[in-house]
Amino acid sequence: MMNKELMTAKILEAKVGKGMTWEAIAESIGMSPVFTTSVCFGMNSFSEDKAFALCETLGLDKDVAQALQEFPKKSWDGGVPQDPLIYRLYEVVGVYGDTMKALIHEKFGDGIMSAIDFTMDIEKEENPKGDRVVVTMNGKFLPYKAW
Numbered sequence: 001m002m003n004k005e006l007m008t009a010k011i012l013e014a015k016v017g018k019g020m021t022w023e024a025i026a027e028s029i030g031m032s033p034v035f036t037t038s039v040c041f042g043m044n045s046f047s048e049d050k051a052f053a054l055c056e057t058l059g060l061d062k063d064v065a066q067a068l069q070e071f072p073k074k075s076w077d078g079g080v081p082q083d084p085l086i087y088r089l090y091e092v093v094g095v096y097g098d099t100m101k102a103l104i105h106e107k108f109g110d111g112i113m114s115a116i117d118f119t120m121d122i123e124k125e126e127n128p129k130g131d132r133v134v135v136t137m138n139g140k141f142l143p144y145k146a147w
Helices: 004-018 022-029 033-040 048-058 062-069 084-108
Strands: 111-125 132-143
Touching: 004 033, 004 048, 004 062, 022 033, 022 048, 033 048, 033 111, 048 062, 084 111, 084 132
Parallel strands: none
Antiparallel strands: 111 132
């Protein structure tokens, strides 16, 4: 069975070879670019039909389709991220995390935002002072229970 790391390497090689963007790949299979990319990097999984559709789009074999369907181990290195873009997102949570938590609790009560019942969009906003990255996260509120 193919592991997630080899699966990702094969997908990236095929993506470059075909000259496709994540947006184009996702559109070809009827999925969001964020979720599709996450699956391809091994952090989520696809249903059988979506896995085979992606493989057909990229010209990949059934071993990749099988790996795309495997449930992932959702873990990451616990250290401070070294990649500048990922570090900046880490920094946003470090600087604004308590603020986000306080405002969410004030508006919803004691609970969390789901990362399971969740969507995210990443858009480019053109701006004369420098283009903007717009990240929209939409997660279901899950209240803590008292018993």
